[in-house]
Amino acid sequence: MKIDIASPHYCMICRFNACHDEFPICRECLSEFQDLISAKCKKCKKSAFSCKCHGExxxxxxFTYSGSVARNLIYYLKENADKRTVDFIAELMVRACGIKTESFSAVTYVPRxxxxxxxxxxDQAKVLAEAISRIYNIPLITALERLPGKKEQKLLSQSDRRKAAQFNFRSAEPLPEVKYKxxxxxxxxxxxxxxxxxCAKLIRNDYADSVVPLVIAKTPIIK
Ligand SMILES: [Zn+2]
Ligand SMILES: [Zn+2]
Structure with missing residues (x-):
C-alpha cells in the first residue's frame, strides 16, 4: 500500500486529476460519485444502505456494483489503495450504513x-477493517483463514458458489475462550x-454470538 503524504494524491475514480487535500475525489468526479452512492435500489426504491431486498x-x-465509477473505485482499492482513500471509504461505509461501532466487540474481514x-x-478487506478499527477504536481480529488451492468464485455457477464458499475458509486458531458478543x-x-x-456462519459457530456483514458494494438484483 502506498502511504505517501508529500506527493499530490490522485482522484480514486479517474486516477488522473490530482487532489491535494484530504478528500480523495476530484471536482470532475464528485457528482458521479454522489450519484453512485445516492442511487436507489431498482426493486424497493430505497438507497443501497437501507435496502433489504437481498434478505435480512x-x-x-x-452502493450497487454497476457502472464504471463503481468498477474503477473497487479496482483502485484492490490494486493501488492509499491510506487516505481507504480511510475515506471505511468511514463512509460505517456512517452511511448507520453502523453503531460502539455496539461491536471487534471488527474482522474476509481474507483474500x-x-x-x-x-x-x-489485502483490501483487511486494510478496510484495520481502518475501521483505528478510526472507531474497536479491536481488529483475524477470525478466518482462506484455504489454499480452491477454485476462483467467479469461475463457478451460482449454485456451485454456495457449495464452494463453505469449503474455502476455516476459523483461525486459536479460537476465543469466550465468544465475542x-x-x-x-x-x-x-x-x-x-x-x-x-464466513458469517463460521464466525457464529466459533467466534461471536452475532455478526453483521458490511461490504462496499453489492452486485445488483437482476430481475
Ligand atoms: Zn476524478
Ligand atoms: Zn432494495
Missing amino acids: KAPRYL LKRKIRRAGY RLLLIDDVSTTGATIQA
Whole structure:
C-alpha cells in the first residue's frame, strides 16, 4: 500500500486529476460519485444502505456494483489503495450504513487468497477493517483463514458458489475462550452473498454470538 503524504494524491475514480487535500475525489468526479452512492435500489426504491431486498442476513452495503465509477473505485482499492482513500471509504461505509461501532466487540474481514495478496501487496478487506478499527477504536481480529488451492468464485455457477464458499475458509486458531458478543465482518464486493454468508456462519459457530456483514458494494438484483 502506498502511504505517501508529500506527493499530490490522485482522484480514486479517474486516477488522473490530482487532489491535494484530504478528500480523495476530484471536482470532475464528485457528482458521479454522489450519484453512485445516492442511487436507489431498482426493486424497493430505497438507497443501497437501507435496502433489504437481498434478505435480512445479506450484508449492508454502500452502493450497487454497476457502472464504471463503481468498477474503477473497487479496482483502485484492490490494486493501488492509499491510506487516505481507504480511510475515506471505511468511514463512509460505517456512517452511511448507520453502523453503531460502539455496539461491536471487534471488527474482522474476509481474507483474500494469498497469491492475490502477494500481487497487490496487501489485502483490501483487511486494510478496510484495520481502518475501521483505528478510526472507531474497536479491536481488529483475524477470525478466518482462506484455504489454499480452491477454485476462483467467479469461475463457478451460482449454485456451485454456495457449495464452494463453505469449503474455502476455516476459523483461525486459536479460537476465543469466550465468544465475542458482536462482530463486524468486512469485505469489498458481495456478488451472490455466498462467501460472506459462509464466513458469517463460521464466525457464529466459533467466534461471536452475532455478526453483521458490511461490504462496499453489492452486485445488483437482476430481475
Ligand atoms: Zn476524478
Ligand atoms: Zn432494495
